[in-house]
Amino acid sequence: GVWLHLSEAIFQLSMMFWIHRDPAGDMSSSVLIYYTAVMGIQRGSLAYYSAYNSTPKLAALMWFGRLLFLEYALPVYTYDTLAFPWPCRTSYPSQPDRLDLICEGTIM
Template sequence: LSSSTIVHFTAVMGIRQQSLAFHSAHNSTSELAGLIWIGRLLFLEYALPVYSYSTLVYEWPRRDHYPSQPDRLDAIRKKYLIRGCYTPFGEIIELKAFAKSIVKREGIPGNLSWDPDGKSFIIGHDIKFKLSEFCATHCKAIKLVGE
């Protein structure tokens, strides 16, 4: 299970490029949700293909070949797409559920945080605001109000 390529890809998606630290649970759930959504679409095509695939080693019939399309889809869903199943996709679903439980426990993070240098703070994810600039802006605002 842990040797799956998609599981390794998911693990690499969780690492911030700049700091080589893991993304917070709040930031990783949307990426995992997108990956799960695409995976479900691929499994839908696997279970009920729009066209037959005759170029493969074994011919893959199109969706109208199956006597009951809902039964075919349900069989694939139960085998691969349910939380707790022992597949790489099931592991990704569990990872998203775990991240979601952390977000519920910790709450939504604020948009304002101190930069590691201690002399500035970050708004959102990318706007760095130095404390000296903040003081200068504050002094300028007081002068404008005084005039």
């Protein structure tokens, strides 16, 4: 239904943020890099948080990213509502090879 289409589209958009590669190799063009930089700024003073206070937020973001990458690399089911459907994990002959291929060269 509509919710399935919306959730799959949001998932696809999220993965586009995670796998974005600037053709020139400029990491600062990544939405996630900007987001993590903004996450490190204190609202009141506009100063950066200390590393001690930023670590839990960054760890949560990395954990969430790993879960997204796992679903992206080896989907539980086929994503049929997307413009470019993604096959489910059983369609890949070697799941470890597929995971290595997807994670190669990413920030994960």
